[in-house]
Amino acid sequence: MTELSPNRLLDAINSPDDLKGRSRAELKQIAQEVREEVIDVVSVTGGHLGSGLGVVELTVAIHAVFDAPDDKLIFDVGHQCYPHKILTGRRDQMRTLRQGGGLSGFTKRDESEYDPFGAAHASTSISAGFGFAKARDLQGKDNDVICVIGDGAMTAGMAYEAMNNAGADKSRLIVILNDNDMSIAPPVGAMSNYLSKLVSSRPYRGLRKIAKKMVSPMGLESPARRAEEYLRGFAMGGTLFEELGFYYIGPIDGHDLDTLIPILENVKAMREGPILIHAVTQKGKGYTHAENSADKYHGVSKFSVITGEQAKAKPKAPAYQKVFGQTLTKLAESDPKICTITAAMPSGTSTDIFEKSFPERSFDVGIAEQHAVTFAAGLAADGMRPFCAIYSTFLQRGYDQVVHDVAIQRLPVRFAIDRAGLVGADGPTHAGSFDIGFMGALPGMVCMAAADEAELARMVLTAAQIDDRPSAFRYPRGEGTGIAIPDLLLPLEIGKGRVLREGTTIALLSYGTRLQEALKAAEMLSAQGLSVTVADARFAKPLDTELVERLAKNHEVLITLEEGATGGFGSFVLEHLARVGALDRGLRIRPMTLPDEFQNHDTPDAMYEAAGLTARHIAARAIEALGRGDIAEIDRLARA
Numbered sequence: 001m002t003e004l005s006p007n008r009l010l011d012a013i014n015s016p017d018d019l020k021g022r023s024r025a026e027l028k029q030i031a032q033e034v035r036e037e038v039i040d041v042v043s044v045t046g047g048h049l050g051s052g053l054g055v056v057e058l059t060v061a062i063h064a065v066f067d068a069p070d071d072k073l074i075f076d077v078g079h080q081c082y083p084h085k086i087l088t089g090r091r092d093q094m095r096t097l098r099q100g101g102g103l104s105g106f107t108k109r110d111e112s113e114y115d116p117f118g119a120a121h122a123s124t125s126i127s128a129g130f131g132f133a134k135a136r137d138l139q140g141k142d143n144d145v146i147c148v149i150g151d152g153a154m155t156a157g158m159a160y161e162a163m164n165n166a167g168a169d170k171s172r173l174i175v176i177l178n179d180n181d182m183s184i185a186p187p188v189g190a191m192s193n194y195l196s197k198l199v200s201s202r203p204y205r206g207l208r209k210i211a212k213k214m215v216s217p218m219g220l221e222s223p224a225r226r227a228e229e230y231l232r233g234f235a236m237g238g239t240l241f242e243e244l245g246f247y248y249i250g251p252i253d254g255h256d257l258d259t260l261i262p263i264l265e266n267v268k269a270m271r272e273g274p275i276l277i278h279a280v281t282q283k284g285k286g287y288t289h290a291e292n293s294a295d296k297y298h299g300v301s302k303f304s305v306i307t308g309e310q311a312k313a314k315p316k317a318p319a320y321q322k323v324f325g326q327t328l329t330k331l332a333e334s335d336p337k338i339c340t341i342t343a344a345m346p347s348g349t350s351t352d353i354f355e356k357s358f359p360e361r362s363f364d365v366g367i368a369e370q371h372a373v374t375f376a377a378g379l380a381a382d383g384m385r386p387f388c389a390i391y392s393t394f395l396q397r398g399y400d401q402v403v404h405d406v407a408i409q410r411l412p413v414r415f416a417i418d419r420a421g422l423v424g425a426d427g428p429t430h431a432g433s434f435d436i437g438f439m440g441a442l443p444g445m446v447c448m449a450a451a452d453e454a455e456l457a458r459m460v461l462t463a464a465q466i467d468d469r470p471s472a473f474r475y476p477r478g479e480g481t482g483i484a485i486p487d488l489l490l491p492l493e494i495g496k497g498r499v500l501r502e503g504t505t506i507a508l509l510s511y512g513t514r515l516q517e518a519l520k521a522a523e524m525l526s527a528q529g530l531s532v533t534v535a536d537a538r539f540a541k542p543l544d545t546e547l548v549e550r551l552a553k554n555h556e557v558l559i560t561l562e563e564g565a566t567g568g569f570g571s572f573v574l575e576h577l578a579r580v581g582a583l584d585r586g587l588r589i590r591p592m593t594l595p596d597e598f599q600n601h602d603t604p605d606a607m608y609e610a611a612g613l614t615a616r617h618i619a620a621r622a623i624e625a626l627g628r629g630d631i632a633e634i635d636r637l638a639r640a
């Protein structure tokens, strides 16, 4: 517990209304207390820290000036929303953050009326905000719409699509660019350089102060406005945002309530739009350990507030992402054509391991998955071996590019699909549930799923050798099984699975890391005298049809397993067996997938238990299909 400020004003803040009428000094104290609360909460729950600390004053100022929930406040990504949740009546639930049944780590419509739009994937706020603005106009309402978007999120094309549309429309919309000069890693790209120039242009800031004094609430066409336009144009030749039709205000100090509040009050009074306020903030502000950390404590596990030490258990095995990064780096030593592309997630995907050895062939394109995929296609089209490392959930953003620019042209882009399956605390927005279906549907795509880290290493090597078509290999978040990874890696035979246990009655055919649960289920079933085969498909495409037909022919029950939604591996198997008539002789086949619903956050184990994809569920399903065996015994074994 941090040393809390005495006479806590925050105890009396149960909604933004309680901020109204507060003196500036009181608002500053409330901001400090909110900051302390965020640090204290996240030290206990873990989660996203740096970004929330960077928007404490901004959030207090917005809620002091505007009238949520009538005024719509939309956070981009939403990972910075903890101060917002504290100020909007959820303070007493904050210690349930990102836990089963607890608060989401992002804004969420069904969690609060103060969260008008859910987030978690970046760069959606301006599009959504413009939708709210037009809905307001068309229904004759008069509320304000405020979008808070970070400099990292501003590197995604979607933000410009929205500004291009909103800028021409002139509907009233307020965009606050929260510029802390950080993404998860330091920001990349020309946009970041541009913002730095805006922020660092001293003369402009001087002119700005004069102009600011002149801005009156009389609206945009006041003499002050014209003068300010002149000053701005003179100083900076107009800003990118002005050219896009936004009235640009900034850069301003995003931690100074004496600046923020008058400007927000002015903007509120202007009743014109669209307006972009460029607020300069510091990620991790007010917590030294975060401020001094390279990643500004973007995402942290529980930690000691005093020392900043995070309580990370010693890993029992290397994380899958590390195995990917290390394996590819090793391969690249003898293959100068191998290169990596990440969309602003170098540490999360471990392409930063590769980047340390081969900086000239490691690309961080920013939050720009669509560009990442087609950029990789360009690299492949001219002889390189690009590995596009994108979380399953974020690859969804670049799917058309996978189809149109990679698959149709049969370009050998390799997709390292990280965070496959359920990811836990980040919840439904980050689940890697759909890539088996959407990648497996594409003609020519090679689709692999690693059952463990040794398999992953072999799949990286296998993909590196596939030069005539695109390929993809998926693997989960977190640590591996601890299995040894051989020094001498051998490539897999394309389209061939493997049998780990031979039986005659029940066949368990796994795709991905459910294999460990399948092996446990086989033990439970064999304890009842049931003979079980366990096989690892390795490939969803091309499917090992010989293996699938053999399992169907020689067993009474065939169960398929995958960490993915319906319409994936199990469907591919079912379709094939139907096509070859293997279902005609009464085979009892049971595809086991994630349930057809979006699953709320919890621990991954709890989520797979809820999804019905653990050993006991597999064994019970086999007994149900077979029509003989003791399910109660299975449950007893599972509890033992």
Ligand SMILES: Cc1ncc(C[n+]2csc(CCOP(=O)(O)OP(=O)(O)O)c2C)c(N)n1
Binding pocket: 050, 051, 052, 054, 077, 079, 080, 120, 121, 122, 149, 150, 151, 152, 153, 154, 180, 182, 183, 184, 283, 298, 343, 344, 345, 367, 369, 394, 397
């Ligand atoms: C489409 C998409 N790609 C990647 C991510 C992963 N991600 C989460 S936050 C973040 C950085 C956001 O930077 P910024 O918008 O500047 O916010 P800050 O953390 O600096 O407050 C990234 C890359 C994401 N949420 N959405």
Ligand SMILES: CC(=O)[C@@H](O)[C@H](O)COP(=O)(O)O
Binding pocket: 048, 077, 079, 120, 184, 299, 348, 419, 423, 426, 477
């Ligand atoms: C907010 C966001 O999208 C990222 O910070 C994400 O939470 C990272 O996920 P991992 O923790 O799995 O890298």
Ligand SMILES: [Mg+2]
Binding pocket: 150, 151, 152, 153, 178, 179, 180, 181, 182, 183, 283
């Ligand atoms: Mg940022």
